[in-house]
Amino acid sequence: MLELKKPVVIIGTGLAGYNLAREWRKLDNETPLVMISRDSGRSYSKPMLSTGFQKSKTDADLTMADAGTMAEQLNASIHTFQEVEAIDVASKAISVDGTTIEYRDLVLATGSSPIPLPFENSAFERTFAINDLEQYATFRSEIREGQTVLIVGGGLIGCEYANDLNLAGYNVTLIEREQRLLSTLVHPEISLALLDHFESRGIDVHLGTTVESLEASDRVIAHCHNINLTGDIVLSAIGVRAETSLAHNSGVVINRGIVVNRALETSVPNVYALGDCAEVEGHLLYYIMPLMLCARALAKTLSGQRTEVSYPAMPVTIKTTEYPIVSQLPKSPEGSWQVTHSESGIAALCHNQEGELVGYCLSGSEIIQRAALTKQIGPTLA
Numbered sequence: 001m002l003e004l005k006k007p008v009v010i011i012g013t014g015l016a017g018y019n020l021a022r023e024w025r026k027l028d029n030e031t032p033l034v035m036i037s038r039d040s041g042r043s044y045s046k047p048m049l050s051t052g053f054q055k056s057k058t059d060a061d062l063t064m065a066d067a068g069t070m071a072e073q074l075n076a077s078i079h080t081f082q083e084v085e086a087i088d089v090a091s092k093a094i095s096v097d098g099t100t101i102e103y104r105d106l107v108l109a110t111g112s113s114p115i116p117l118p119f120e121n122s123a124f125e126r127t128f129a130i131n132d133l134e135q136y137a138t139f140r141s142e143i144r145e146g147q148t149v150l151i152v153g154g155g156l157i158g159c160e161y162a163n164d165l166n167l168a169g170y171n172v173t174l175i176e177r178e179q180r181l182l183s184t185l186v187h188p189e190i191s192l193a194l195l196d197h198f199e200s201r202g203i204d205v206h207l208g209t210t211v212e213s214l215e216a217s218d219r220v221i222a223h224c225h226n227i228n229l230t231g232d233i234v235l236s237a238i239g240v241r242a243e244t245s246l247a248h249n250s251g252v253v254i255n256r257g258i259v260v261n262r263a264l265e266t267s268v269p270n271v272y273a274l275g276d277c278a279e280v281e282g283h284l285l286y287y288i289m290p291l292m293l294c295a296r297a298l299a300k301t302l303s304g305q306r307t308e309v310s311y312p313a314m315p316v317t318i319k320t321t322e323y324p325i326v327s328q329l330p331k332s333p334e335g336s337w338q339v340t341h342s343e344s345g346i347a348a349l350c351h352n353q354e355g356e357l358v359g360y361c362l363s364g365s366e367i368i369q370r371a372a373l374t375k376q377i378g379p380t381l382a
Contacts (some may be wrong), residue, residue, distance in 0.1 A: 007032035012109030016275025023299035037058030059137035112276035150231035158237035201266035311381035330359030
């Protein structure tokens with residue numbers, strides 16, 4: 001009797017899970033593939049979520065393929081709306097809704113979750129976060145024309161949605177506890193230029209403002225340390241954190257994310273991780289490029305050719321579409337910045353003591369320099 005091959009099992013059907021499956025199927029179309037999704041398993045591009053409102057896109061419009069279509073394309077068995085209850089690393093098996101599935105290799109692509117708001121919130125029924133297609137659909141079903149959206153958080157997520165919702169015709173009030181927008185991502189002069197752009201668009205921005213509580217009344221009241229602000233609906237954009245609970249409960253080592261080496265191997269044999277949940281050699285990066293690089297490397301490893309991932313310079317694109325920004329901050333705060341202003345943009349370049357380019361931040365029309373500058377910067381993970 002022929003022994004049935006044990007499958008590769010991928011937990012998660014976001015960009016990490018599906019891109020890994022696509023890359024691996026280019027190399028191996030015979031080994032069984034099982035994918036577990038806690039939601040509908042629809043394939044979509046997550047970066048498109050924060051430009052969907054200005055384009056009047058529903059969640060259906062953003063869907064590229066449903067789970068059934070993906071199962072056919074990937075020659076896979078995709079289980080939707082199911083939670084993995086436990087991983088038995090000794091037996092190399094997972095428990096899913098009372099069923100045991102053995103695996104040859106297991107990949108954790110569990111993604112990230114929005115950080116809960118850290119204060120009292122009696123307006124929780126009008127408070128939302130958007131980190132996946134289902135959350136996008138929920139928020140879109142609740143927001144109404146002419147409403148004011150209170151966005152808590154002025155980092156990448158908050159600024160992208162402020163831009164998107166404003167262009168879609170909603171009133172936007174943006175609340176940020178730091179003294180500038182995108183405080184950890186861009187040069188201060190570009191933060192200021194983005195603020196000017198937002199205010200010229202009618203976005204009400206409150207910097208250095210900490211929300212202490214949200215109160216449900218006829219409208220939502222944001223009680224801040226220095227002012228009270230009102231709106232109709234709240235979008236929480238204070239950040240995300242790696243989803244590590246399943247790994248932790250299974251004895252897999254975690255830190256800020258699931259700890260993996262450059263071959264995406266966890267502390268447990270035959271268990272790997274990639275995407276938002278994975279901390280690769282100390283790097284926890286919630287962006288698309290590292291995810292794609294990890295998917296290609298891990299696909300080779302799962303096919304029998306152990307491959308370590310390398311990260312080149314990876315600038316971050318902030319999709320404030322009417323005032324686009326690209327940023328590659330230096331690894332070290334040491335360095336000398338040179339800032340030049342053009343009629344429609346800013347170029348901030350950082351050089352070390354040897355005169356080498358170690359970082360940059362571009363806005364507006366200056367983003368045309370991105371490719372040329374990126375080539376001059378050393379790798380993030382060589």
